[in-house]
Amino acid sequence: MKKTLKDVNVSNKTVLVRVDFNVPIKDGVITDDNRIRAALPTINYLIEKNSKVVLFSHLSRIKEEADKAKKSLRPIAEKLEELLGKKVFFVDQTRGKELENSINNLKNGEVLLFENTRFEDVKDNEVVKYESKNNEELGKYWASLGDLFVNDAFGTAHRKHASNVGIASNISESCVGFLVQKELEMLAKGIDNPEHPFIAIIGGAKVSDKIGVIDNLLTKADKIIIGGGMAYTFFKAQGHSIGKSLCEEDKVELAKSYLEKSNGKIVLPVDSATNNEFKDSPANFAGLDLPEDQMGLDIGPKSIELFQDLLKGAKTVAWNGPMGVFEFEHYKKGTVGVCEAIANLKDAFTLIGGGDSAAAAIQLGYKDKFTHISTGGGASLEYMEGKVLPGIDIIQNK
Template sequence: MLTKRSFKDLPLEGKKVLVRVDYNVPLDKEGNVTDDSRIKASFPTLQFLLEKKAKVILIAHLGRPKGQINAKYSLKPVVEPLKKLLNVPVSFAENCVGPTATDAVGQLKPGEVLLLENLRFHSEEEKAKADFGKELAKLADFFVQDAFGAVHRAHASTTLIPQHLESGAGDLLQKELEFLTKVRSNPTRPFLAILGGAKVSDKIGVVESLLNTVDSLFIGGAMAYTFLKAKGIETGESRVEEESVEFCKSVLKRAQEKNISLLLPADHLIVQDIEKTEQAKLTDNENIPSAWKGVDTGPKTSALIQPIISQAKTIFWNGPAGIFEVETYSKGTMDIAQKVAQVAKAGHTVVVGGGDSVSAVKKAGVANDITFISTGGGASLEFLEGKELPGVVALPDAN
């Protein structure tokens, strides 16, 4: 396994500890956090530091403010949920560098937490400017990387701080690497991957990589229509990436050569207008008539994949089977969520890889049953592709 030095191996007692967390959380119009799972995911690391009476300084980003100060992307709304979670004083500084940050750190007492304002209010963060990394490092004695959702980006807070401070991987980062390494390098078989979502082009690398490890692969969501087109099946007005059709043909061919069971939807829920849910109807087979578009998989597809899911000992799922946010179009995705949860409850490994699939298991009410839910969609896919994650590479190896 890819082992990096654990933050628990550092002498953190009473020290100032800078922690890169992933608090890129959704907010409603009033600026309230609508999903605090990423905040909760940082709890084990923060709890350990607070027990050590460390002075905890948190840095994070939210949204894409493009190097400009923008109140819409302030991290201030995270303070209240963080206080509730940790049950200790949490203060907030309106800058992450400069006198504002330095003064706030100076007032921090052992066993307290300080959250600094959005790193991306400074363009130097995403440009990975050396001076900005040095400025951040000056705030503390040690650095803990715990933002798995950001380690695939080569930014100042992910790659430069470890050049100036003794560093270690936080609890969440270690867990992410442990479960994803198992999926990538040592899955208990049969190994099933379920891929969905909008675009084949976003997942070319991960499909290539999975063809070397999976026993079965189910492709749903809008991705499936490009694969069906590659097989010469009618896709109507469904979203098809013409530029990816040849790639899909090569995947189908290689899967056959490698004796991989590659499954595509056997039927669909279709509409002419996505807004008019009452007009939705099921197809008899995998063909979609002209002027209609697919929005979900149908019951024949659920029946097709059920035995494959039930027999799997390792499952990786990234991407929904349809437009599950709309109740009428959610059944295919909800069926998958329920079935993979049963596999996890039977003691097998089910890893849900970030993004919409996480929302799907929550909507299905089975999030607590899943073996591991990754906090980083992009990072988990890049890791499974075999890419090096810059924020992980920057950390020292375990002794």
């Protein structure tokens, strides 16, 4: 078990907190502040404990010097100030005297946010990737700015960066914040210690993106429902005609091997909502074999019914990946149907592993109907694969 905030003494200390403020910004305005709100419990706890709170985050990728003008954390500092109801000091630097002096001048209970950590990836228009390649000198420098480190950014926990692994490797004490603590507890309950029957639902475009998840969950789940574009690679493996549907030809044999070793655990759709091109117009419907001029863009009504029946009585459900092109009005029914089925389960532990399935559930109005929706798509996916998350692994144990 990793140290949590309650395991360390933060009072009167300068606490470095890696948060995930990677939020969408359009024309300088934040369009979704959920990730900022998710960090508030940790920040407020540190304020109450009279810590000097030093926050930092990345925002998108920085590929050239020109990116920096539109990817500053300044709008986030203003939004955080509004949400906290107190002053947030902002330093538009990632290192140097101005940052050091501002941190040294902080009083107990005050909050400072410094600039986008990914600004360290480009210097004088040269791509150096100091942050994202975990530059040793940068990790040591950031660690020198505080007394202890709190990782509360689950969204980057699968990355080995200077702002998580680099700092934690070079500071005397580290722990996870409340957001990461909850993520780890929920994922452990849903994936490592599930109550049975345990049904996993895996969707999305590509088998290659989910190989590790299927491998790991075949040993744990009672059934694995597969939908989305990846289902057509499995149909091809079964010898069905898939028309113009998405298919990873180099993964057909792998899909065949999964079907053979799953002993009936893998459940595929039985029909599709199709179109003759990738567009949002009224659907056609096909059974297991698609006409040559059609592509599958969603599961069909019989598949929705099949999946809903399978989910009845489930005690644990883990879902990663939509059933179709849910962004299209005519091809969101499969994802909505699965959402509704999970939302209506009584006494079940229901988990969404971030990414597109989380976006779909929130967008479709089911945000409060799940036990837990992960804030980290890539991190939760790797957890579901059974991988070690470097940003968590480096944190001190209790």
